[in-house]
Amino acid sequence: xxxxxxxxxxxxxxxxxxxxxxxxxxxxxxxxxxxxxxxxxxxxxxxxxxxxxxxxxxxxxxxxxxxxxxxxxxxxxxxxxxxxxxxxxxxxxxxxxxxxxxxxxxxxxxxxxxxxxxxxxxxxxxxxxxxxxxxxxxxxxxxxxxxxxxxxxxxxxxxxxxxxxxxxxxxxxxxxxxxxxx
Numbered sequence: 001x002x003x004x005x006x007x008x009x010x011x012x013x014x015x016x017x018x019x020x021x022x023x024x025x026x027x028x029x030x031x032x033x034x035x036x037x038x039x040x041x042x043x044x045x046x047x048x049x050x051x052x053x054x055x056x057x058x059x060x061x062x063x064x065x066x067x068x069x070x071x072x073x074x075x076x077x078x079x080x081x082x083x084x085x086x087x088x089x090x091x092x093x094x095x096x097x098x099x100x101x102x103x104x105x106x107x108x109x110x111x112x113x114x115x116x117x118x119x120x121x122x123x124x125x126x127x128x129x130x131x132x133x134x135x136x137x138x139x140x141x142x143x144x145x146x147x148x149x150x151x152x153x154x155x156x157x158x159x160x161x162x163x164x165x166x167x168x169x170x171x172x173x174x175x176x177x178x179x180x181x182x
Contacts, residue, residue: 016054020099022134024057027072035059036125038104042138043160045129047167056100063089063105063117089117141168
């Protein structure tokens with residue numbers, strides 16, 4: 001991805017448009033996989049509109065669904081995308097059109113404790129939003145804002161969190177104080 005002063009900007013072939021997101025989510029849903037939208041598309045789902053270009057679709061799902069997800073994506077023309085931080089529970093698949101699905105899997109025990117994968121907890125997977133009117137499960141607003149911590153923030157992070165805070169009447173976290181309105 002190209003890096004600008006404002007943050008990561010998908011190149012023309014690294015874009016995950018809303019129609020492609022819905023197509024992927026509908027493929028999963030129709031095959032019994034309940035994914036939870038994370039990342040930039042989760043922000044836009046909560047806002048009910050696309051606010052910026054996205055280079056990928058971040059999706060959280062139960063680890064037991066990974067083998068079926070892989071088969072579905074491979075059948076749709078996706079393959080593994082090399083990544084230095086690839087794990088069994090965190091990997092990217094892409095197609096020749098530049099669509100990318102960033103998979104984050106997890107496993108909970110009977111008590112709801114995370115025992116494998118990305119360190120989600122159940123309450124982080126309870127949001128609902130829409131993408132072009134299509135109802136999706138997503139990370140709730142409070143957790144999306146908290147997830148914007150622990151790494152170097154860029155302009156996209158600021159705009160995402162600012163939009164969420166404005167829409168939901170929340171105070172912008174102090175860590176975003178260095179950003180100036182454009």
